[in-house]
Amino acid sequence: MLFTHNGREPSVDRDAWIAPNAVLCGDVTVGPGCRILYGAQVIAEGGSIVIGQECIVMENAVLRSSAKHPLRIGRNCLIGPNAHVVGSTIEDEVFIATGAAVFHASHLGKGSEVRIHGVVHLRTHLPAGATVPIGWVAVGNPAQIIAPDQHERIWALQKPLNFPLTVYGFEREEASMVKMTQRLSETLASHISDESA
Numbered sequence: 001m002l003f004t005h006n007g008r009e010p011s012v013d014r015d016a017w018i019a020p021n022a023v024l025c026g027d028v029t030v031g032p033g034c035r036i037l038y039g040a041q042v043i044a045e046g047g048s049i050v051i052g053q054e055c056i057v058m059e060n061a062v063l064r065s066s067a068k069h070p071l072r073i074g075r076n077c078l079i080g081p082n083a084h085v086v087g088s089t090i091e092d093e094v095f096i097a098t099g100a101a102v103f104h105a106s107h108l109g110k111g112s113e114v115r116i117h118g119v120v121h122l123r124t125h126l127p128a129g130a131t132v133p134i135g136w137v138a139v140g141n142p143a144q145i146i147a148p149d150q151h152e153r154i155w156a157l158q159k160p161l162n163f164p165l166t167v168y169g170f171e172r173e174e175a176s177m178v179k180m181t182q183r184l185s186e187t188l189a190s191h192i193s194d195e196s197a
Contacts, residue, residue: 001022001196002024002025003196003197004194005194006027010025010030010197016030016033016034022037022038022040023040029048031075032054033053035057036051037059041060041062041064043064043065045191049065049072050071051063051073052073053076054075055079058080058081058098059081060081061080061082062083062085063079066104066167069087073090074091074110077094080097080098081098081099082099083099084102087104087105088107090102091112092111094114100115100116100119101120104122104123104167106124107124111128112127113132114126118133118134119137121137121138122161122163122166123141123161124143125141125142126143127142131145139157144157
């Protein structure tokens with residue numbers, strides 16, 4: 001299913017294949033040889049999404065961009081089932097496994113891997129060839145890769161990255177669920193006028 005959003009419609013190379021119940025919305029470019037499988041959601045909200053040649057987006061993966069955070073995926077990448085990838089730069093030959101999460105303004109170097117349920121936090125730079133083990137968290141620039149039971153260590157690195165400011169435009173001290181959901185509601189209201197492309 002292809003949808004026009006904010007006057008921009010997806011562009012799919014003739015050699016790509018999109019499952020009939022996958023959704024591509026807005027300024028999305030899909031390169032040759034790509035396969036977007038059943039239930040995948042590729043949603044460009046203000047910022048573009050570019051998926052390079054021969055990338056595979058598996059079932060129920062969610063790829064998103066925002067006005068501040070476009071999404072760029074290089075060639076020959078695989079995004080696993082139920083993965084969540086938003087507003088990142090992903091170089092060639094990257095593997096993002098089942099259930100992994102890759103957040104805003106992150107950068108994954110060529111040939112890196114984020115294994116099952118691994119996390120690459122916002123503004124984190126994962127070097128070429130690096131691996132985030134199953135369930136572990138990469139955070140910082142350069143990335144530190146930390147076991148999930150090390151919450152205090154993760155938080156010490158994560159807090160200065162300022163998720164509320166990076167994603168919603170609010171300093172941490174002024175951020176609240178009311179402010180963040182109101183802003184997100186306003187942003188997502190732009191989908192009211194989406195149309196089939």
